[in-house]
Amino acid sequence: MTAPGWRNRGDAAYWAFLVHRISGLLLSLFLPLHFLVLAQALRGEAALGALLRWSQTPPVEASEVALVFLLAAHLAGGLRLLFIEWGGWRAEAQPALLALSGGAAAFCALAFALNLF
Amino acid sequence: MSNAAATRLWLAQRASAAVLALCVAVHLATMILAVRGGLSATEILNRTRGSSAWAAFYAVFVLSVSIHVPIGLRTVAGEWLAWRGRAADLTCLAVGIALLVLGALAIAAVTR
Numbered sequence: 001m002t003a004p005g006w007r008n009r010g011d012a013a014y015w016a017f018l019v020h021r022i023s024g025l026l027l028s029l030f031l032p033l034h035f036l037v038l039a040q041a042l043r044g045e046a047a048l049g050a051l052l053r054w055s056q057t058p059p060v061e062a063s064e065v066a067l068v069f070l071l072a073a074h075l076a077g078g079l080r081l082l083f084i085e086w087g088g089w090r091a092e093a094q095p096a097l098l099a100l101s102g103g104a105a106a107f108c109a110l111a112f113a114l115n116l117f
Numbered sequence: 118m119s120n121a122a123a124t125r126l127w128l129a130q131r132a133s134a135a136v137l138a139l140c141v142a143v144h145l146a147t148m149i150l151a152v153r154g155g156l157s158a159t160e161i162l163n164r165t166r167g168s169s170a171w172a173a174f175y176a177v178f179v180l181s182v183s184i185h186v187p188i189g190l191r192t193v194a195g196e197w198l199a200w201r202g203r204a205a206d207l208t209c210l211a212v213g214i215a216l217l218v219l220g221a222l223a224i225a226a227v228t229r
Contacts, residue, residue, distance in 0.1 A: 021193060028186045031216060038223035041162060048226075049158035056155070068148065075141045078134050085131070108145050115153040 012098050020077035023070040030067060065113045072108035076101035118206075126188050133185040140178040165227040172228040179220030187213035 008014040041048040055061070080097045118126075151160065165171045187209040194200040194209070 024186075024189050025193065028190060028212075031182065031186065032219055035216070035219035035223040039219070039226045041158065041226035042222065045158045045162055048161070052156060052158055052161075068145065071141060072145060075138060075145070079138055082131065082134060082138070108149065111149045112145075112152060115149055 013094060016077055016080070016098050016101065019073055020081070023074040023077070026070055027067075027074060061116055065109055065116065068112040069105055069109035073101070073105035076104045126191075129184055130188040133181045133188075136177065136181040137185055140174070140181060143174070144178070162227060166229070168228060172224060175220075175224045175228070179217065179224060183213045183217040183220065186216055 037051055038048070040051050055064075080101050083097065151164070165175075190212060191205060191209040194205050
């Protein structure tokens with residue numbers, strides 16, 4: 001982390017930047033595992049089914065909810081960045097955009113959790 | 118890296134982000150709805166097997182991810198680890214190729 005970035009830690013947009021970057025890193029670590037799990041279906045439905053049944057434990061399901069939050073947060077944060085880059089920086093719109101991004105991510109994670117449990 | 122190459126990477130990152138925005142929105146909605154009542158291999162494969170529409174959707178998804186992720190990792194490597202240059206570029210390219218191959222395997226597994 002660079003010092004100039006850390007000096008902006010009082011700014012909500014800095015935390016949005018951190019969430020976007022860390023969620024992207026964690027999702028990029030998860031993706032190969034996700035693909036490998038799905039690829040188990042090459043060995044038949046039973047192989048994929050066994051892996052999915054193994055995943056139905058509270059710690060793994062909690063991780064899935066966290067992953068849904070990370071994915072939704074990265075999407076919402078990315079849309080905010082595209083909006084800024086294409087529409088221009090409007091300082092007065094940032095609090096609403098940040099709140100909307102966080103709310104959308106929380107909504108997706110909660111909806112997933114409510115359906116999962 | 119030349120300015121033209123850096124601009125191409127920036128454009129590829131933003132274009133893939135725009136495509137991924139749509140793909141991720143569909144993926145999130147599918148996951149939230151599909152997980153109701155428990156997720157099983159039968160449920161997943163009944164939805165995707167033999168479906169050229171899902172195969173095409175996931176192909177676009179995986180291709181966009183394989184472009185978006187390595188460019189993002191390259192930026193993070195440069196800014197947070199000060200790791201730049203040919204080795205960093207080739208490593209990120211390898212990550213992209215690995216994601217493309219693994220993603221293609223996953224698509225074949227669930228849609229064939």
